[in-house]
Amino acid sequence: MRAGRRGRRTDPRGHWFLVAIAALLTTGALLLNGFAHNVVGETHAPPAAGEERSAELDQVRSGGPVVNASGPRPRSLRSAARTVALTFDDGPDPKWTPRILDVLRRHGAKATFFVVGAHVAEHPGLTRRILAEGHELGSHTYTHADLAGTAPWRTRLEMSLTQKVLAGTTGVHTRLARLPYSSSPSAVGSAQLAAMRALGDEGYLVALTDLDSRDWSRPAVARMVADTLPHRGRGAVVMFHDAGGDRSRTLAAVDALLDALDRKGYAATTLTKAVGLPSAHTPAGGGERVIGGALAAAQRISAAFTGSLGWILSAAGVLTLARLAFFVSLAWVHARRTRRRRPENTPRRRRDRAPVWPAPPPVSVIVPAYNEEAGIEATVRSLVTTDYPGQVEVLVVDDGSSDRTAEIAASLGLPGVRVIRQPNGGKPSALNTGIAEAAHDILVMVDGDTVFEPSTIGNLVQPLADPSVGAVSGNTKVGNRRGMVGRWQHIEYVIGFNLDRRAFDLLGCMATVPGAIGAFRRQALLSAGGVSLDTLAEDTDLTMAICRAGWRVVYEERARAWTEAPTSLRQLWRQRYRWCYGTLQAMWKHRGAVLERGPFGRRCLGYLTLFQVILPLLAPVVDIMAVYSVAVADPLPVVAVWAGFVTAQALSGWYALRLDGERASALWVLPLQQFVYRQLMYLVVIQSVATAVLGVRLRWHTVRREGTFSTSKNLENVPGDVEPVFAEAPSKR
Structure with missing residues (x-):
C-alpha cells in the first residue's frame, strides 16, 4: 500500500469482535481450569461434628457406612461378614492409580473408586481402565468441594458435572457418592447430614467408612495396616486415597493389607457387592455422553491452554527482563565508547579517534x-x-x-x-x-x-x-x-x-x-x-x-x-x-x-x-x-x-x-x-x-x-x- 495514494478508508472494525471473543474464551478457559482444580468457588473447611444431637444424627452415627438418606429417616447398610470393601478417594491419578490397580489385579481383588470429576476429565483412559478391570466407580464431586459448606446449587452442579463427565468418558452413571472430608458415621454432623439428604433426594447412596487409613497424614505402613484390618470376622468399608500427594506408603499398605486379608480368609470386593446391592452403574444416554465428552474435552483444552500459557508468560517475563538488562548494558558500553571517540576528547590511541570533517560540509x-x-x-x-x-x-x-x-x-x-x-x-x-x-x-x-x-x-x-x-x-x-x-x-x-x-x-x-x-x-x-x-x-x-x-x-x-x-x-x-x-x-x-x-x-x-x-x-x-x-x-x-x-x-x-x-x-x-x-x-x-x-x-x-x-x-x-x-x-x- 502506498502512503500517498488516496482511497476509500476501510479500517477494520469487526476484528474487535474477534478480540472480544478471544478474551472471553481465554477468560472462560482460565475459569474452567480454576474451577476444576477447586480454585474458583466458595469451598470451606469441613465443620466439626461437635456435640450436635438429634434422632436422625443418632441413627446415622449408630448405623452402617452406606446410607440412604432419601426417605423420612436415614437407613444404612453394613458389609457382610469377612467381606472388605476397599475404597479409594480423590483419583484417578496418573501416577498412583495405575500402581494401585496393578496391586489389586495381582491379588485378584476388586475395589470402589470415588473419583473426582475433574480428574476423570483429565484422565479418561485411566477411568475406563478402572471400569474395564471390574472395579466400581463412585462420585466424589467434580472439584472435591466440601458439600457440607456449599450452597444447594453448587452441590447440584458438582454432582451433575461429575455424572456428565463419567457418561462422556465411560458411558455410565453411578448411584454411589462420598462427601469429601467425610469419615465414619460417628463423625457425621448436621451440615454433613443435610448434604447427605440432598444427595439422597438426587438418588445417591452415600458411602462413609468403617476403617479410615488416614493415609493423607502419612502414618507408618504398619500403622495403616493395623487401622484398616477388621477383627473377629466382621465386614468393613475401608478408606484409602489414590491421589492428592505421595501415595507410596498407601501403595505398600494396600499390598500388605490384601496379604493379611488373604491369610484371614477375607474377600476384597466392591462396595455394592459388600453390602449386597446390585451394581451402582447405570447406562448413560446418548445425549449425556455427547455433553460429557464435550465437557471433558473442554477441560483438557483449558488445562493445556493454562499450562502452556504459564510457560509462555514465564518465558515472556524472562525475555523482557533479559532485554532490559541487555539493553542497559549495551547503553552503558555505548555511552563509554561515544565519550572516548568524540573529536573533542583526547584518546590514548589514535585509532580510537572518531573521523572528523576537514571542513564543515x-x-x-x-x-x-x-x-x-x-x-x-x-x-x-x-x-x-x-x-x-x-x-x-x-x-x-x-x-x-x-x-x-x-x-x-x-x-x-x-x-x-x-x-x-x-x-x-x-x-x-x-x-x-x-x-x-x-x-x-x-x-x-x-x-x-x-x-x-x-x-x-x-x-x-x-x-x-x-x-x-x-x-x-x-x-x-x-x-x-x-x-x-x-x-x-x-x-x-x-x-x-x-x-x-x-x-x-x-x-x-x-x-x-x-x-x-x-x-x-x-x-x-x-x-x-x-x-x-x-x-x-x-x-x-x-x-x-x-x-x-x-x-x-x-x-x-x-x-x-x-x-x-x-x-x-x-x-x-x-x-x-x-x-x-x-x-x-x-x-x-x-x-x-x-x-x-x-x-x-x-x-x-x-x-x-x-x-x-x-x-x-x-x-x-x-x-x-x-x-x-x-x-x-x-x-x-x-x-x-x-x-x-x-x-x-x-x-x-x-x-x-x-x-x-x-x-x-x-x-x-x-x-x-x-x-x-x-x-x-x-x-x-x-x-x-x-x-x-x-x-x-x-x-x-x-x-x-x-x-x-x-x-x-x-x-x-x-x-x-x-x-x-x-x-x-x-x-x-
Whole structure:
C-alpha cells in the first residue's frame, strides 16, 4: 500500500469482535481450569461434628457406612461378614492409580473408586481402565468441594458435572457418592447430614467408612495396616486415597493389607457387592455422553491452554527482563565508547579517534510540511539560528497544505530558506522533492512540528565524516510533556526509543532513523532508491533499505530535537496506529534481509518480531491472568511480580534519563503507565496486525497540532529544563 495514494478508508472494525471473543474464551478457559482444580468457588473447611444431637444424627452415627438418606429417616447398610470393601478417594491419578490397580489385579481383588470429576476429565483412559478391570466407580464431586459448606446449587452442579463427565468418558452413571472430608458415621454432623439428604433426594447412596487409613497424614505402613484390618470376622468399608500427594506408603499398605486379608480368609470386593446391592452403574444416554465428552474435552483444552500459557508468560517475563538488562548494558558500553571517540576528547590511541570533517560540509535541511501552520515558524527559525559553522540550506516542501503553512514559511524572509509547493502526494513524495531540489550532499530531514537546538545540526552531521556511515539518528525529545499523556510519551521516548537506539548502534541493526531528526548521505539515499511510498512508516522503510545497502546507521544522542507529541489518547492512538502498521509493512517488505549476510536482517527483524509484535499480542492475556489470579487466588504473588517488573523498568528508566541528562523525577508516572498507556499500545499492535492480515488499505492518519513552540504562551507549557533551548531564538512573529 502506498502512503500517498488516496482511497476509500476501510479500517477494520469487526476484528474487535474477534478480540472480544478471544478474551472471553481465554477468560472462560482460565475459569474452567480454576474451577476444576477447586480454585474458583466458595469451598470451606469441613465443620466439626461437635456435640450436635438429634434422632436422625443418632441413627446415622449408630448405623452402617452406606446410607440412604432419601426417605423420612436415614437407613444404612453394613458389609457382610469377612467381606472388605476397599475404597479409594480423590483419583484417578496418573501416577498412583495405575500402581494401585496393578496391586489389586495381582491379588485378584476388586475395589470402589470415588473419583473426582475433574480428574476423570483429565484422565479418561485411566477411568475406563478402572471400569474395564471390574472395579466400581463412585462420585466424589467434580472439584472435591466440601458439600457440607456449599450452597444447594453448587452441590447440584458438582454432582451433575461429575455424572456428565463419567457418561462422556465411560458411558455410565453411578448411584454411589462420598462427601469429601467425610469419615465414619460417628463423625457425621448436621451440615454433613443435610448434604447427605440432598444427595439422597438426587438418588445417591452415600458411602462413609468403617476403617479410615488416614493415609493423607502419612502414618507408618504398619500403622495403616493395623487401622484398616477388621477383627473377629466382621465386614468393613475401608478408606484409602489414590491421589492428592505421595501415595507410596498407601501403595505398600494396600499390598500388605490384601496379604493379611488373604491369610484371614477375607474377600476384597466392591462396595455394592459388600453390602449386597446390585451394581451402582447405570447406562448413560446418548445425549449425556455427547455433553460429557464435550465437557471433558473442554477441560483438557483449558488445562493445556493454562499450562502452556504459564510457560509462555514465564518465558515472556524472562525475555523482557533479559532485554532490559541487555539493553542497559549495551547503553552503558555505548555511552563509554561515544565519550572516548568524540573529536573533542583526547584518546590514548589514535585509532580510537572518531573521523572528523576537514571542513564543515554544506548541509541541506528538508522540512516536509502538511498543515503545519501551528509550528512551522518555530521549526524554521530553530534551523536558521543554528551555530553550525558550515553553509545551511533550508527547504520547506509544502505538500498541498490547506492552511497557511507555505505563506508563513515564506513570509519569514529568513536567509537560506526556500519554500517549495507541490500538490498533496504524501510525506515520502515531499521528502523526495526536497532531496531532488537540495543543493548539497549532506541532507538533514526534520518534521514540521519539531525544533532543533543550536548545536543539533553540527552534532548530527559529525558522524557522517566516517565514509561508512550512511545515516545518523538524532535524539528526539518530547517538548509538551506537562500533561499525563505527554509525560508518558516522554518516558517512552527516553527509555523505549533512545535507550534502544544506543543498543542498535552497537549491534549494527538500527531499525529507524526518526522522521523528526535524521541526517543522510545523498549517496546512501540513492542506493536505497530514495524515500519509498510503499509504507506508512517511511522513516523505518528508508532506514532498513539503507542498512540492507551496506551502510552503517548510527545514533548521536547529542543531536537533540524537540517535537510536539499528541496531547490526547485519541490523537496518540492515530499516530501509533500509523507507526505500528507502517512498521509491519516495512518488516514484510524487507523480510528478505533475514537471508542476507550481515547482522541487520536477523537482529533487527528478529527483535521487532519478538518484542514489537509477538509479546504485545500476548499482553492482553497477561492482564487477564493477573486479574484472574488476584480475584481467585492469593494476590500477593501477582503484586510482587508486578512490583518487580515496575522496579526493573524504573531502574532502567533512571539510567536512560541519566544518560539523556533528564530529571529522574519523571519516573513517578511509570506505575500509572501500566494501567492505561500500556493497554493502549498493545491494542494498537492488535489493530495493526489485524489490519495487515486482512489486507485493509489504511490511510495516513494526521495528528492535530497544538503549536507547542509557536508562541510564548505555549512555551510556558514546556518543561523548565527545555526552555533554555529557545533562549537564543529570535522573537516570534
